[in-house]
Amino acid sequence: MEKDGERAEGRKGIERELKRGSLELIVLHLLAPGEAYGYEIVSKLTEETGGSLEVTDGTLYPVLYRLERAGFVSVRWETPQRGVPRKYYRLTAEGRAELAALTQEWTTFAKAMAKLLRPAREGK
């Protein structure tokens, strides 16, 4: 029945697109204070943004894999006394450099957008 009941594509899809290219930065940023494991990163993000930015683990793992492959994070397995093994990720020096670079790029982009969107416009 729900022919386009929850389609509402216009609304839902935008956020996904906006997140594009920002996720890598987000993850690097969340790793800045210290190491963390996959599931932890997911909940950290939800928590720190009050739920306004979220990812599922299925989204996160490919990102982490990319980061590892690029040498931006190092990986360590640890089995806690209680619970299943966890894979801890930690920024490398290159990762920190990348974090700084991406933060810069994101900020530049956001500023350009903000300036463009600012309605103020003195007569030409």
Add this chain to the structure above:
Amino acid sequence: MEKDGERAEGRKGIERELKRGSLELIVLHLLAPGEAYGYEIVSKLTEETGGSLEVTDGTLYPVLYRLERAGFVSVRWETPQRGVPRKYYRLTAEGRAELAALTQEWTTFAKAMAKLLRPAREGK
């Protein structure tokens, strides 16, 4: 031997990804003051952002087509006294509403990102 001579994957690709989902908003915004034709929009964007945000016409036309299809812009052909025919785009009422909605969504997203990235962190 240019193994990855001009690939420079990391750097070039990011901006493209960041633009994702923002282009539609950008175009709607550029149409807000009044109608414009395709090529004009391309140069308006380059001009207004001092070149920090750019699109090629091959990127723009699909966007315009989407907007037209969604009813956010109306279209009018005009052949100027000198030169080739031009296709002028103008915001519809729905287009204006969409512009407002997207601006809102973009701002919300940008604020969430900015807050996350802000390093300041008072001891909990």
Add this chain to the structure above:
DNA sequence: CCAGATACCTTGTTACGCAAGGTATCTTTC
């Protein structure tokens, strides 16, 4: 009539975010 400029349009590639589904390990309960 031919070269060049203007303007519009199409196709194929690439990459990413995501939902859905899958695997493995540990804990609890009976």
Add this chain to the structure above:
DNA sequence: GAAAGATACCTTGCGTAACAAGGTATCTGG
């Protein structure tokens, strides 16, 4: 000690958007 549930990691397939590259049509100037 088997079943059920929780935790955590990983993979596959899909949709979509930005872009480069290439194509078409119209007008202007020599």
